Amino acid sequence: MNGLENIIDAACIVTDSNGMAPYLTDWRGRYQGIAQAVVKPRTIEEVAAVMRWASSTGTPVVPQGGNTGLSGGATPDRSGRAIVLSLERMNRIRAIDPVGNTLVAEAGCILAHVQEAAVEAGRLFPVSLGSEGSCQIGGIVATNAGGINVIRYGMTRDLVLGLEYVTAAGVIVPGPRRLRKDNAGFDLRHLLVGSEGSLAILTAAAFRIVIPPPARVSALCGITDPTSALSLLSHLREVGSDAITSFELMCDGEMTLIRERLPEIAQPLSGRYPWYVFVELGGSVQEPLEDLMSDALSQAIDSGIVQDAILAQSVAQAQAIWHVRFAVSEANRLAGFSVSHDVSVATADLPAFLAAISDRLPRIFSGARPLFVGHVGDGNMHVILHFRHDGPKSRLERDALALRVNDAVYDIVGEFRGSISAEHGIGRSGLAVFSKTANPEELRLMQGIKQVFDPAHILNPGAVVDPPRTRD
Numbered sequence: 001m002n003g004l005e006n007i008i009d010a011a012c013i014v015t016d017s018n019g020m021a022p023y024l025t026d027w028r029g030r031y032q033g034i035a036q037a038v039v040k041p042r043t044i045e046e047v048a049a050v051m052r053w054a055s056s057t058g059t060p061v062v063p064q065g066g067n068t069g070l071s072g073g074a075t076p077d078r079s080g081r082a083i084v085l086s087l088e089r090m091n092r093i094r095a096i097d098p099v100g101n102t103l104v105a106e107a108g109c110i111l112a113h114v115q116e117a118a119v120e121a122g123r124l125f126p127v128s129l130g131s132e133g134s135c136q137i138g139g140i141v142a143t144n145a146g147g148i149n150v151i152r153y154g155m156t157r158d159l160v161l162g163l164e165y166v167t168a169a170g171v172i173v174p175g176p177r178r179l180r181k182d183n184a185g186f187d188l189r190h191l192l193v194g195s196e197g198s199l200a201i202l203t204a205a206a207f208r209i210v211i212p213p214p215a216r217v218s219a220l221c222g223i224t225d226p227t228s229a230l231s232l233l234s235h236l237r238e239v240g241s242d243a244i245t246s247f248e249l250m251c252d253g254e255m256t257l258i259r260e261r262l263p264e265i266a267q268p269l270s271g272r273y274p275w276y277v278f279v280e281l282g283g284s285v286q287e288p289l290e291d292l293m294s295d296a297l298s299q300a301i302d303s304g305i306v307q308d309a310i311l312a313q314s315v316a317q318a319q320a321i322w323h324v325r326f327a328v329s330e331a332n333r334l335a336g337f338s339v340s341h342d343v344s345v346a347t348a349d350l351p352a353f354l355a356a357i358s359d360r361l362p363r364i365f366s367g368a369r370p371l372f373v374g375h376v377g378d379g380n381m382h383v384i385l386h387f388r389h390d391g392p393k394s395r396l397e398r399d400a401l402a403l404r405v406n407d408a409v410y411d412i413v414g415e416f417r418g419s420i421s422a423e424h425g426i427g428r429s430g431l432a433v434f435s436k437t438a439n440p441e442e443l444r445l446m447q448g449i450k451q452v453f454d455p456a457h458i459l460n461p462g463a464v465v466d467p468p469r470t471r472d
């Protein structure tokens with residue numbers, strides 16, 4: 001181990017293959033890597049010592065949180081040179097300040113635990129994702145995670161007030177500060193949010209938390225097409241101003257996969273519709289909020305925007321609705337071979353974008369059907385090309401097919417001037433296409449930033465940005 005055992009307690013180093021296995025493959029089992037060791041520091045000083053060692057030995061370091069990322073960014077490559085740096089032992093919630101409405105948590109805290117701690121203090125930690133029982137604070141900051149509440153509270157970036165981190169050279173930048181206003185110099189915080197382990201090791205973050213809306217009401221609607229979803233969104237915005245906390249769209253193909261693969265999940269709507277909208281409103285008093293949702297949905301049904309809707313009458317019914325939405329990744333994982341994309345376009349362009357995908361992809365890839373689910377209020381859709389058969393047999397063939405699917409999807413994204421990564425990040429899976437499609441000047445600037453933070457290129461090499469090309 002090139003002296004690593006001399007600088008950190010042996011109890012923090014895992015080298016046996018069984019102990020390392022869960023850290024060397026991602027949640028979906030799509031990426032598999034090899035590492036010298038998995039290192040699990042307990043303090044920021046230990047993180048710094050590991051980084052000084054890595055920098056002096058030129059050892060690549062792959063930071064890892066809950067390992068739920070969907071872009072392969074937390075999995076080492078297959079060279080066997082890297083170490084995985086798991087932050088899971090740094091899992092203390094350091095402070096909750098209900099006066100300043102701030103919360104400070106270490107990188108290894110599981111998101112659901114942070115949400116619970118905020119609730120106990122009478123506050124809401126607004127980031128909410130299907131993976132919240134496993135993903136960690138370091139991971140959600142490093143990927144600038146989105147989720148179902150972005151429409152009301154923004155992405156993780158919008159909540160981060162300050163960061164504590166360790167540089168590639170092993171220097172501690174203490175913190176995190178909880179300042180709401182700080183215009184002193186460049187805001188490095190926003191470079192590190194979304195940097196996917198390629199610029200620094202995040203060890204703690206301070207967040208803005210909010211007063212939770214005391215009243216919430218959820219509904220599931222059956223609709224005919226994505227245009228109706230946007231009409232409903234617009235209608236709800238007009239009658240409910242800023243009450244919308246979540247507004248999600250799913251196609252019937254995806255709902256059918258959930259019915260087939262996870263039959264234990266109750267289906268709140270008995271009928272079947274081409275598309276479904278999941279909506280939550282949040283406000284200060286329950287009854288008027290329920291009236292608002294109920295009146296809005298009745299009007300939407302009368303005007304033909306909505307075909308049918310169920311309004312949750314209890315917390316349990318609301319949970320049942322959102323349980324269906326959160327089952328998507330698991331259903332897709334069980335359903336066999338598919339190629340997924342996390343893309344965004346301007347919200348108003350979504351119907352035309354989805355129509356272009358539905359029209360063109362099945363003509364290029366016979367036996368495949370596009371499925372859609374996503375955060376329609378944010379213009380962010382997960383486009384999943386699902387192959388009814390098991391897809392190609394070998395990994396090589398699958399990878400080649402995935403590349404062709406990516407090209408086809410990203411061509412259409414390009415036509416709509418959209419983004420190839422709305423919320424999952426670039427990681428390893430998106431590096432080639434990002435390098436090809438990014439604005440060349442912006443890419444050059446990003447490579448320069450990478451060079452400044454990580455001159456020896458030891459932080460998550462192969463993820464997000466390649467180092468600048470040197471001239472011969």
Ligand SMILES: Cc1cc2nc3c(=O)[nH]c(=O)nc-3n(C[C@H](O)[C@H](O)[C@H](O)COP(=O)(O)OP(=O)(O)OC[C@H]3O[C@@H](n4cnc5c(N)ncnc54)[C@H](O)[C@@H]3O)c2cc1C
Nearest residue numbers: 065066067068069073130136138139140142146197202329
């Ligand atoms: C069921 C399911 C649902 C999901 N839903 C959503 C969703 O709605 N919205 C969304 O945005 N994402 C979603 N995701 C993706 C994923 O959960 C998020 O990207 C999450 O933020 C990753 O957190 P993690 O702790 O698991 O990070 P990991 O997967 O461990 O790491 C992700 C990236 O962050 C880096 N990293 C991790 N910790 C640190 C650190 N301390 N310092 C520096 N870099 C670090 C890693 O190197 C890697 O590049 C979903 C995933 C699943 C499995």
